[in-house]
Amino acid sequence: MSMNTQGRPTGIGSTGTAASGSALLPNEPLLFEIGDTEHSGVDLPDVTIGTDRLGGFARQTPLDLAGLTEPEAMRHYVRLSRLNHSIDSGMYPLGSCTMKHNPRLNEKMARLAGFSDIHPLQPVSTVQGALELMEQLSHWLMTLTNTAAVALSPKAGAHGELLGMMAIKAAQEAKGEAHRRIVLVPESAHGTNPATAAFLGYTVKPVPAREDGTVDVQAVQDALSPEVAAIMLTNPNTCGLFEPQVIEIAKAVHEAGAFFYCDGANFNAIMGVVRPGDLGIDAMHINLHKTFSTPHGGGGPGAGPVVLSEALAPFAPVPFVRQGETGLELVEHQQDAALGRVTAFHGQMGMYVRALTYMLSHGGDGLAQAAQDAVLNANYIKARLQHAFSVPFNDYPTMHEALFDDSFLEGTGVTTLDFAKALIDEGFHPMTMYFPLVVHGAMLIEPTESESKQTLDRFCDVMEELAADAKAGNTERFTAAPLKAPRRRLDETRAARQPVLKWERAPELPKAAE
Amino acid sequence: MRYLPHSEAERSEMLAAIGADTINALFSAVPAKALKTFDLGLPAHQPEFLVEAHMRALAAKNHTGSDGPFFIGAGAYRHHVPATVDHLIQRSEWLTAYTPYQPEISQGTLQMLFEFQTQVAKITGMDVANASLYDGSTGTAEAVLMARRLTKRNKVVLSGGLHPHYRDVVRAYLKDDADLECLAASPEGQGDILDHIDEQTAAIVIQTPDFYGHLRNLKTAADAAHAKGALLIVVITEVVSLGLLEAPGALGADIVVAEGQSIGNALNFGGPYLGLMATRREFIRQMPGRLCGETVDADGNRGFVLTLSTREQHIRREKATSNICTNSGLCALAFSIHMALLGEAGFTRLARLNHANACKLANALSAVTGIEVLNRSFFNEMTIRTAQPAAALVERLAARGILGGVPVSRVEPSEPGVENLIVLAATELTTDSDIAALCGALAEELA
Numbered sequence: 001m002s003m004n005t006q007g008r009p010t011g012i013g014s015t016g017t018a019a020s021g022s023a024l025l026p027n028e029p030l031l032f033e034i035g036d037t038e039h040s041g042v043d044l045p046d047v048t049i050g051t052d053r054l055g056g057f058a059r060q061t062p063l064d065l066a067g068l069t070e071p072e073a074m075r076h077y078v079r080l081s082r083l084n085h086s087i088d089s090g091m092y093p094l095g096s097c098t099m100k101h102n103p104r105l106n107e108k109m110a111r112l113a114g115f116s117d118i119h120p121l122q123p124v125s126t127v128q129g130a131l132e133l134m135e136q137l138s139h140w141l142m143t144l145t146n147t148a149a150v151a152l153s154p155k156a157g158a159h160g161e162l163l164g165m166m167a168i169k170a171a172q173e174a175k176g177e178a179h180r181r182i183v184l185v186p187e188s189a190h191g192t193n194p195a196t197a198a199f200l201g202y203t204v205k206p207v208p209a210r211e212d213g214t215v216d217v218q219a220v221q222d223a224l225s226p227e228v229a230a231i232m233l234t235n236p237n238t239c240g241l242f243e244p245q246v247i248e249i250a251k252a253v254h255e256a257g258a259f260f261y262c263d264g265a266n267f268n269a270i271m272g273v274v275r276p277g278d279l280g281i282d283a284m285h286i287n288l289h290k291t292f293s294t295p296h297g298g299g300g301p302g303a304g305p306v307v308l309s310e311a312l313a314p315f316a317p318v319p320f321v322r323q324g325e326t327g328l329e330l331v332e333h334q335q336d337a338a339l340g341r342v343t344a345f346h347g348q349m350g351m352y353v354r355a356l357t358y359m360l361s362h363g364g365d366g367l368a369q370a371a372q373d374a375v376l377n378a379n380y381i382k383a384r385l386q387h388a389f390s391v392p393f394n395d396y397p398t399m400h401e402a403l404f405d406d407s408f409l410e411g412t413g414v415t416t417l418d419f420a421k422a423l424i425d426e427g428f429h430p431m432t433m434y435f436p437l438v439v440h441g442a443m444l445i446e447p448t449e450s451e452s453k454q455t456l457d458r459f460c461d462v463m464e465e466l467a468a469d470a471k472a473g474n475t476e477r478f479t480a481a482p483l484k485a486p487r488r489r490l491d492e493t494r495a496a497r498q499p500v501l502k503w504e505r506a507p508e509l510p511k512a513a514e
Numbered sequence: 515m516r517y518l519p520h521s522e523a524e525r526s527e528m529l530a531a532i533g534a535d536t537i538n539a540l541f542s543a544v545p546a547k548a549l550k551t552f553d554l555g556l557p558a559h560q561p562e563f564l565v566e567a568h569m570r571a572l573a574a575k576n577h578t579g580s581d582g583p584f585f586i587g588a589g590a591y592r593h594h595v596p597a598t599v600d601h602l603i604q605r606s607e608w609l610t611a612y613t614p615y616q617p618e619i620s621q622g623t624l625q626m627l628f629e630f631q632t633q634v635a636k637i638t639g640m641d642v643a644n645a646s647l648y649d650g651s652t653g654t655a656e657a658v659l660m661a662r663r664l665t666k667r668n669k670v671v672l673s674g675g676l677h678p679h680y681r682d683v684v685r686a687y688l689k690d691d692a693d694l695e696c697l698a699a700s701p702e703g704q705g706d707i708l709d710h711i712d713e714q715t716a717a718i719v720i721q722t723p724d725f726y727g728h729l730r731n732l733k734t735a736a737d738a739a740h741a742k743g744a745l746l747i748v749v750i751t752e753v754v755s756l757g758l759l760e761a762p763g764a765l766g767a768d769i770v771v772a773e774g775q776s777i778g779n780a781l782n783f784g785g786p787y788l789g790l791m792a793t794r795r796e797f798i799r800q801m802p803g804r805l806c807g808e809t810v811d812a813d814g815n816r817g818f819v820l821t822l823s824t825r826e827q828h829i830r831r832e833k834a835t836s837n838i839c840t841n842s843g844l845c846a847l848a849f850s851i852h853m854a855l856l857g858e859a860g861f862t863r864l865a866r867l868n869h870a871n872a873c874k875l876a877n878a879l880s881a882v883t884g885i886e887v888l889n890r891s892f893f894n895e896m897t898i899r900t901a902q903p904a905a906a907l908v909e910r911l912a913a914r915g916i917l918g919g920v921p922v923s924r925v926e927p928s929e930p931g932v933e934n935l936i937v938l939a940a941t942e943l944t945t946d947s948d949i950a951a952l953c954g955a956l957a958e959e960l961a
Binding site for chain 2: 027028030031032035036037038039040041042044045046047049050053054055056057058059060061062063064065066067068070073074076077078080081082083084085086087088089092094097099101102103105107108109111112113114115116117118119120121122123125126127128129130132133140143144155156157158159161162166169170190191192194195196197198199204214241242243244246247270272273274275278279295296297298299300301302303317332333334339340341342343344345346347348349350351353356357359360361362363364365366367368369370372373375376377379380382383384396397420421424429430449450451452453482485486487488489490491492494495496499500501502503
């Protein structure tokens with residue numbers, strides 16, 4: 001079957017108009033199959049100009065770029081949008097990813113011209129409101145974490161992690177301890193943690209987890225040496241557990257002359273309830289998009305401010321805001337010990353607006369309530385499902401996510417993946433599967449605080465029913481799933497073995513012999 | 515609290531089902547001394563209208579692009595975004611979707627990314643593009659690291675025309691790396707990077723139009739780099755220029771990095787922006803970031819998935835090509851919709867309009883006594899030398915309600931001889947009266 005069809009419009013797929021049996025759930029052709037190089041949805045005058053100012057570099061090769069008129073574009077993108085699940089269309093119990101309600105007030109505020117239509121290099125006298133906003137956001141973040149400084153500029157959580165570890169590296173070098181080349185990373189860490197450490201040239205040394213899913217202070221002590229630069233610990237960890245020995249771990253790390261980097265991806269479980277600075281962390285990134293509800297947009301943008309302890313504050317990157325004599329100032333150039341700049345301009349201003357709007361809406365009291373409700377919801381799911389599913393770690397209450405494993409599927413012929421796909425047919429986004437890696441066949445469920453009891457009950461009912469069905473041997477429901485999604489299961493192996501990463505115009509077919 | 519659905523009765527009911535007496539019982543793993551028993555001193559929750567009033571008050575303190583004549587570029591450009599773009603990206607199914615880890619229910623995002631990759635490959639003239647990076651500056655640092663992996667060489671040379679922030683980001687990523695050579699700023703468009711290429715060079719990095727607005731000869735650079743086995747990384751901060759200028763891919767570029775903000779995305783005081791990266795087919799396994807690929811589903815229907823993820827941190831952990839675990843999905847969507855609305859006809863017209871306005875600006879500035887336009891070639895941005903110190907002059911223009919460009923000393927404070935230089939840009943939004951207002955004000959200030 002030819003995938004690349006010229007002209008427009010095209011019928012795609014073996015079943016004609018709709019793969020999933022509904023004419024309202026369309027098979028949408030590619031933009032390049034419906035548009036052409038003549039049509040445009042933007043009215044612009046076609047000026048004639050000389051090209052002598054272009055230095056001889058005027059374009060010779062054609063763009064071959066498809067265009068759509070405005071009504072065609074509306075239909076194309078509205079029709080495509082309907083092929084997506086989203087938090088506004090249903091629950092997203094995706095562990096470790098925190099899909100909570102995105103208030104539209106945040107969007108409305110981010111679109112105020114005073115925030116969206118200002119340039120990062122305008123004279124600072126003309127952007128005092130923007131600098132004030134950055135200062136207010138910094139105040140909230142430092143207060144919630146009890147830390148000495150914050151670097152707002154990182155573009156995403158993983159970028160913040162990189163910056164935090166850069167600050168640690170710079171601090172170690174400033175102390176004359178550049179020989180510290182090892183970073184301790186618990187086995188349960190996010191993949192970004194070892195990738196970040198390796199990216200900066202560190203050797204990654206794993207720290208094993210205890211039977212109960214937490215990190216043992218003794219194991220950390222055993223791994224510490226004069227060569228260790230830092231530990232990267234997630235708290236609450238990826239098993240959904242608060243590390244009970246975190247204060248002792250911080251103490252041991254500091255006594256060994258190392259720093260404590262905390263992966264703050266799960267800060268939403270403790271915001272307003274526990275201040276990471278009180279636990280002894282030196283640096284922690286905060287995913288504004290997870291904790292403070294900025295939209296994920298199908299893959300980003302994120303925003304990953306990093307809070308820093310007194311010891312690391314001098315190594316914060318530029319830019320930052322400070323009070324000057326005539327107003328707020330923006331420090332944009334490298335200080336003596338600072339590590340420089342990790343992104344052009346000042347970071348994700350659009351996300352700062354959304355996050356501060358969310359913070360002000362909740363207030364300090366509401367953020368604490370949100371964390372408590374997130375924890376309540378996760379424990380409620382755990383309580384409701386632990387009879388039908390197996391819980392690998394049960395010594396502590398879970399935090400904002402409930403972890404199960406797939407041992408209940410043993411001998412049923414249903415895999416964890418099959419189970420997840422069956423959940424799609426029931427109208428839910430699947431939970432996170434096979435992560436954290438420390439648990440075989442992990443199923444990680446994060447309801448967040450914005451799900452009602454009614455929704456949680458319906459989700460648990462479906463989960464119980466699916467578990468019973470799997471155990472009863474009704475495997476077809478699982479292996480064939482999803483049946484009610486815009487696509488059936490996709491061939492990922494084929495995509496990786498023969499990568500097709502862009503649309504190509506089909507070669508002109510030779511004319512049939514006359 | 516309007517975002518939290520539980521009533522107190524429901525909370526009690528749920529705690530009872532869990533078997534916990536209080537909510538604090540669920541925090542029992544937290545050491546007692548760390549559990550909050552104090553007032554954080556943060557304000558309490560507020561109704562929507564009060565929050566809105568607070569944010570509006572902050573916004574009102576800023577001078578916006580539409581408040582007066584506007585000529586600032588230097589890596590972020592003020593273009594018109596069609597209303598359709600912003601309407602569409604606010605649809606719930608785009609705005610509140612997550613990373614497309616479950617492809618069967620994420621085909622909207624995935625097909626859009628496939629179309630986006632195709633658009634980026636077409637405008638850059640490259641074989642393949644990824645699904646976007648954070649922005650142009652971090653993308654440049656990633657391209658440098660990618661070139662090192664590909665060539666197994668270490669030396670990298672950054673041209674003096676590279677955006678100073680981009681250079682600083684590469685420096686931070688390669689901190690204290692003796693193999694990084696940053697050439698002196700070249701406001702006059704001089705400085706020959708070609709003399710710095712040798713057998714140890716992994717890549718040279720050239721921006722065009724460069725930070726000062728000059729167009730650079732990519733073909734010559736590509737030939738010189740390739741002759742020594744090095745790669746050419748091309749950086750573009752004004753992606754609209756590709757509507758009028760030859761594609762880097764047609765001139766021999768190996769990796770193209772661009773800031774995509776100009777298409778579909780507002781200025782936003784510096785972010786969120788959109789990093790574009792495109793390269794040659796044989797390099798895809800060393801390209802950082804997400805990739806979307808075409809495949810078929812169990813019924814044989816065309817569909818899309820994230821692919822080649824064996825390069826990524828969630829599979830390879832410490833052996834990953836980068837630590838990046840996201841992309842700028844929503845910004846990529848805005849770019850893709852705007853680009854689809856433009857199409858070839860609109861994109862070309864947009865570029866012509868930008869260049870035409872810049873030509874008018876250059877001509878008008880040249881006629882002002884005390885101003886010299888340094889550029890022989892440019893797209894929509896240029897550097898002027900002023901008879902008086904630039905930073906103070908730009909401040910005086912701002913006091914008159916005119917945002918008249920970026921003094922070079924703001925971004926290159928340690929570079930000698932730039933005190934009297936200003937970088938200015940025109941776009942399709944620049945009007946004849948804006949240009950007249952700027953030139954009139956400059957003439958008065960410089961008189």
